[in-house]
Amino acid sequence: MSALDRRTALALTGLGLSAGLSAPAGAQAGGAKRLRVAADIAEVAFDPPRVSDRTSVTVNAHIFEPLLTYDPLAEPARLRPLTAAALPEVSDDHRRFVFTVRPGIFFSDDPAFGGRRRELVAADYVYSIKRYYDPRIPSEHLYLFENEGLLGLSELRQRAIAAKTGLDYDAPVPGLRVLDRYRFEVRLSRPSPRFVALFAASGLTGAMAREVVEAYGDQIGAHPVGTGPFVLKDWRRGSRILLARNPGFRDERYAATPPPDDPEAVALAARLQGRRLPMVDEVEVHIIQEEQPRWLAFVGGDIDAMELPQGVASLALPNGRLAPNLVARGVQVHRFLDASVRQTFFNCQDPDLGGLSPARVALRRAIALAYDNAAELRLVFRNQGLPAQSLMPPGVTGYDPTLKTEMGAGDLARAKALLDVHGYRDVDGDGWREHPDGRPLVLRMAGVQDARQRQINELWEKQMRAVGLRMRFEVGQFGELIKNSLAGRLQMWSFAWTTQFPDGDFFLALAYGPNSGQSNDARFQLPAFDRAYEAQRALPDGPERLAAIREAQRWMLAYMPYLAHSHALRVDISHAQVRGYRRHRFTRDLWRYTALD
Structure with missing residues (x-):
């Protein structure tokens, strides 16, 4: 165990996450049902326009409610x-939408x-929608509305x-x-056949009260x-989030x-x-960024449910089957291919890596060819995923299962030839390649500081060294990296995008010019x-739309603003007393539907 792992384990003990200190699974003083879960990314805050990290978005999805769901x-x-009250009225060739709120729903006190x-x-x-347009609120989600052309x-x-x-x-706008x-x-300047899906994005279009x-x-x-269904009861930043049942929540029943x-x-x-929601009284979220302590907390009974850390998949699921010792304890698993893509963006405005000239495009393509996606999936993610051929993941409109690209496998010889x-x-004989004009060339990869990122960095350094490209690594907290990315200060950064929309438009939008400074990190x-x-x-x-999607994909593949790595195989794992811990691809409010029996 590394020094960092030991520090994390000590922090867990301080939180009561040790076998000797934890309460029985699902129980707390007074007999209330408490669901204990683990998150691998520290939250930023609980204001929907300002956050995009998975932990904050998930918590928001249980506090703020959109008009629609799945x-x-x-x-x-x-x-x-x-x-x-119903699905919206749609007219004027998908340019006009009328939504009706169901009476008798109340905010928590x-x-x-x-x-x-x-x-x-x-x-x-x-x-709540207007808040995304407020220039005082930095948001990388504004493009979701601006691209729809809400009039005014x-x-x-x-x-x-x-x-x-x-x-x-208070200023009136026609849109x-x-x-x-x-x-x-809502009135739009152009037809948008899939616009209503925006109002099913839990944690994004939930209602907030102006006062x-x-x-x-x-x-x-x-x-x-x-x-x-829940309110924020207690919060220790970067450590623990405690949600409690909203005492004024309406009578809503499980139906599926x-x-x-x-x-x-x-x-x-x-x-x-038919059971009344939510089915638990509290949800306790522990932020445990390292995989090993997170897994030990689950095995020790201190965590009721979580996503299985990919680094321990071979222990929990040897040969794809749940380990006998976990079967004996009644542990449950639910596997699904997530609508996500792990990718690296190349800042196309960076002075060393950016631009659309043949030489700069060739540099980005060579980097993509030099990196070994197959090794990353095998060594870092334990084959818990599908190699990506583009940013478009399975399960969304526009995904092409027959597409094969150079993203699928590395080729050092081709990368060297292209460079x-x-x-x-190498102009000065130091072993590293320079720019065609002789200037030094240094690649800069940003990332968080954890065991997985260190593995990824080692692979990047090894592969780039093999083709003569010097690489440096910049470490930061996830929230700070997002700020720097929005400001255009990062050259390269690898992370995963997950969509809440059953359509590939979300991933194409990552390269749409007007989205620069928002979702278009490249x-x-x-x-x-x-x-x-x-x-x-x-x-x-x-067919006509699919043809346009294919054309857009070809431009992205040719100019390489992004290197797609893989689509994650998610495994939710829970103890015997947990029922319904089964994530939906396009919603984030799974605790609403989880029971402890």
């Missing part, structure tokens, strides 16, 4: 109302409401930027209007108040439509159907790609 078991994904129960109304969703909102934002003020939330207490209208946001100001991220050919899902639905042809040679700007991207957005699903 059936927790249906395959393929099936939209259904959550706080909406908070002093900002002055002692009154506060009902959820249409104006809350209008206000981008212009409202530009006026605020010009005046160096916050957004005028987002309250019609009455429970109804609001709460204004009461807490810059501290709103520590005071989340929503209509969801499992695929008839999935006996596990059928049995789960039969067991939980040689375009003038990247700051890639190519008019030909943008035209193909915009064309597929406006088209209904079908």
